């Protein structure tokens with residue numbers, strides 16, 4: 444497939460922060476832009492745990508890509524899975540759609556879960572990286588509580604216990620939100636359940652939670668989790684998972700019908716077929732222009748890229764703001780190249796690394812070392828995440844849900860919608 448026009452064709456793979464950022468900046472470019480994603484929506488990953496614990500509805504975390512880019516007259520969107528990329532032929536093939544030949548390629552297919560070969564994890568764990576993952580987790584939690592309500596003998600078998608794996612932001616945020624859901628709404632919804640029989644355990648293989656944060660933020664997070672009755676186990680890895688048991692490498696067996704996996708990411712599987720050398724975590728190393736070595740027409744953005752910050756020379760973390768800024772930079776760069784103008788190297792504007800552990804409890808650390816905690820940090824978290832949301836409508840929805848939950852302490856979206 445080609446556009447049939449004389450204009451260059453820019454093919455964007457992935458409608459995440461990186462892909463959408465690039466598309467936004469190509470709106471007025473003299474090019475045909477094609478964005479392909481296997482979903483017809485953009486996923487707001489940072490809020491998936493809020494969806495899974497009933498704070499937000501589906502449209503609060505998934506936004507129609509066609510809606511997002513509807514005013515882009517030069518842009519076409521296709522819902523299709525990428526099958527293979529032929530860098531020499533400048534061609535990408537898809538499932539159920541003819542191949543597309545590109546002049547410029549923006550590779551923004553993100554990251555995928557890494558179970559590190561843990562036995563039973565692929566079959567029984569609940570990862571938290573996509574909207575279908577979060578739907579599955581939410582339905583499972585609600586189903587286990589309803590099942591235990593009908594048959595309380597399940598409780599002693601660990602039906603309500605949740606083990607969250609991973610002491611980084613995804614694991615800590617999820618454990619905090621689940622504990623607030625349990626001790627808040629569920630303590631009123633299921634009055635016959637003793638809360639001590641519904642345990643939330645966070646397991647981290649390393650010696651401490653939040654290895655990316657300074658020690659005082661780690662201590663703050665551990666205390667905030669303890670206040671929310673999350674039991675934290677550090678220095679121990681999960682060795683196997685079954686539908687009702689989690690076994691640790693120490694030999695300890697935890698009764699739990701739910702294991703949430705927030706422990707690891709790796710570059711999208713397709714990177715393995717590119718025939719290029721990969722960096723840690725299967726990420727693609729790019730230079731300051733965000734292009735592949737010797738392939739100036741191929742740009743890599745977001746989580747799948749190993750981007751080095753020009754000022755600190757550190758590899759930038761896999762964050763929404765990094766993905767969005769790298770995508771926007773690439774969109775601008777391609778538009779400038781098409782106009783025959785000079786291009787600039789990528790420079791990251793640090794918004795801080797942050798995590799929200801629960802109501803009024805959050806941590807923020809900036810690249811240069813400054814830190815904040817508590818309500819102030821939660822407000823900073825809210826501001827940065829609102830800025831990342833794609834439209835004003837999304838921002839308004841998030842503010843209403845967050846404010847509602849803050850005042851009423853209620854997670855209103857705790858229902859299961861299923862077939863009859």
Ligand SMILES: Cc1cc2nc3c(=O)[nH]c(=O)nc-3n(C[C@H](O)[C@H](O)[C@H](O)COP(=O)(O)OP(=O)(O)OC[C@H]3O[C@@H](n4cnc5c(N)ncnc54)[C@H](O)[C@@H]3O)c2cc1C
Pocket residue numbers: 456457458459460461462479480481482484485486487488489490491492523524525526551552553554571572573612613711713744745746747761762763764765766797798
């Ligand atoms: C649970 C969780 C919490 C997070 N919390 C925060 C946070 O608080 N703050 C923060 O800044 N960052 C956070 N992040 C990180 C942030 O969400 C990511 O850095 C960001 O989403 C990366 O954007 P991306 O565009 O590179 O990839 P993605 O957002 O993953 O987008 C990739 C896109 O590619 C599509 N795709 C993948 N494979 C294919 C294929 N074969 N064919 C077609 N399409 C495909 C996917 O459907 C997806 O739409 C969090 C991430 C997770 C998972």
